[in-house]
Amino acid sequence: MNKINLFVFAAHHSSNNIAAQRFKGLLKYLDPAKYRVFVFTREPASGVPAAAAPLHADAEVFPLAGYCVGSESSTPSSLLTLLAAFIRPLPFMLANGEASANAWFVQALAKADRLCREKLAAGEQCVAIGTYSPIDALIAAASLASRHRIGCLQDFRDGLVFEPLGRPGWLRHALRKLIERRVVAASRLITSVSLPLVDDFRQRYPDKTAEILPNGYDPADFAALGNDSSSEKQAAAIVAKYVPAGAMLIGHFGRIGASDGSASKSLDYFIDVLNDSVEASANKHVMFVGELTPSERASIERATFSVSVLEPVERKLALQLMKRCDKLLLLTGSRASCATGKLFEYLAAGADVVCITGVHNAATAILAETGAGQALLTGEATAGSEALRKALSPSGGRAQRDISAYSKIAQAGMLDNWISRMVLV
Template identity: 25%
Template sequence: MNLLVIAYHFPPDGAIGAVRPYEFARLLPQFGIQTWVLTVRPEHARQLNPDFQPADIPDERIVRTAVHPARYDNIRLFVDKMKALLRLEQTRKAGDGNTARSGTGLRRKPLLLSCLLEMLEYPDRYAGWYDPAMRAVHELVQQVSFGAVYSTSPPRTCSLIARAVAERYRLPWIMDMRDPWITLVEGWRTTIKCPVVRRWHQKALDQCLQRANIVVANTPVLREHFENEYPWVAGKVRVLPNGITDTVQSAQTQYVRSDKLVIGHFGTIYGCRTTYDFLKGVSLWLQANPQNKKRLELLFYGESVEDVGGIASQFGISEIVQVHPPVSRTEVPAIMERCEALLLLAQQQPMQVPGKVYEYLATGKPIITMTESNSATGRLLQNMPQCYIAQNAEQVHQTMEQLWHEYSRGELFCDRSDYLTPFRYSSLTEQLAGWIKEAVDRFQETSP
């Protein structure tokens, strides 16, 4: 059977979202499913990484297309000019002494501007891929007879392309969702402010869920969300977590204590992810244990929307904090090896698990995770050895006390290989292959 895989992120895109579709496309032939991949050209990659190249997949089975500028890109300059004019208007009115009136206007204008931006970005900033992708599929189906289509999102555009392909060519569709369709924060509130755009997204999600033959959620919490909010889709929702490649082996060496307790964070800091409570908690611990300051080091590798160094200065610990630019995936393991413990930021992501958590687990090193205990990440790690869940600075303080005690005793290593076995991509791919075959069989039985 031939399967069309639709994935925006795919090697040499170094984004973590590229790993899952690549591993599935690479391993599915072992289970009797031949894969063709529809993706974008390397120049459109989110994080181009020349060292991350697709192996074991013939080049002729990877179809790469252009991406047209989306509405957002076309009008972004116009919006930037409008924002500049709003700032000038704010300054002028403040100078005229019209404080109350300008304040009211400023409460309204950002909402209107947010609505405009959200309309321009709908369904996402990758919407320019839709037309080139559909043309490429039309040419491809003239040459290859596909039995099913698989898509993985985000971006949402992947799901919309896959839905159109499934409809046009009468194919069963496996809709893989690595994240919720609309980003949710604490209290299950959507970050999309414009009610019109929320309705657009809700309608698009409803149509996709109705058309999909199998819906794959990558955490049990996301599955529970679908079952609660869309009871009619519960029968076709499956859980398939992100995983770890078979080439990444669990650390087997015994721990040797170094002169410093080095804690490393790897990845992008964005959205609700923040270092604030972690750094504040470390500061509180050092206030109680000032003698340990010279033996503690905090490393941050990756992009950040917040000023990590500035926050560290605010809490008086800037001398132990190092902020570095992103490094390639091939460099990360060696840097992790030099760390005594790892930091994971997953605040206010109730239904997602960061993809790198499995690579963290494979190191055998302690993991400090900033997240809520009932979140998908909290549930996953709460029973894992040497994994600490902290929600606030005081809990970080307590965690640092425990971590330092284990560091002093030379006990900062544990073998988690048994825990990781179900998360190997070879095992996950076998499950996915079974679901694909199930979807195809049912589709053929019900098709006229």
């Protein structure tokens, strides 16, 4: 049986951040007898170790140099990428030119185009997959799909125009809408992380199929923790150093306002409530692990309870620390579509999740659905010191947990079904 070739444009794949885990975990559970996977990603930054290659038995990863649209790219480089969304042949025409030497998506398309031609000539099926962000990956997938008239899946992990992402301004918002329309036009399937985002795509693009592909956890990552004595010892040493004997450990991992500025208000609320309630904060230690903004560090410095702040740590160590927490803290803001990647690792780690949030959102819906925790709204009178005290109590209202729908194994089955239908069209 001829294989289905997947050309996956995933700029973050070689990094160790949470965005990289979204498709990395899915791809490795696809049937190697059915799929051949080509991943086009960016080279890791200088001095940053590359993440491990995927475990899919028939996968090849191409780490490529070059800039993507964003704060690090020059204006001409960004304009070239955005122009390619409207002039599909442009990146192929510029593949060997000096002007495009620093454009990541041009390098990725040059390799993908050659491989795609080979596989199509051999009578095999091909599908292009783009994973946002950055926008370059979606444009590359649309370009390859349009050139060879193959199936295309565009994955909008964080959406693009549904909520205010990126720099504000009417011109940028209008440009995001135009770019989104162009990359969606080449797709047969749109996926995103939460129902509010998917409903928005369905409303604005009624002729396209849109499905929820939530973030998730990889069971293998947690199964491997017991065999990693090095990170296990590191985690034990950190807990011994920072956490007072007998104290309940409440952990927060990753970014807060750097991902969603409105979530910083939930941090302020959490600090203020614990400061004001001796009973709620008694015998508790809160550990923040990850990237924090200067204002968030200033908020934490106001804490009158036991607290520690650690710089970002290697992912295995972060998971080991999560496993040692009695409670896991999730801080979200005013974004209705929020289903941050850390939530799913929280689910797998096993501790009850306490979510402080500005609104009920996708994350709070998942907590209610799975029975893995509870949410406290910053704007409700009930979300005060008494509610937080109960949420942080040892029992915490633990319910029956069912997180199976968020396993990468289950989600890979969904992806397989979608792709199989796509190549039969």
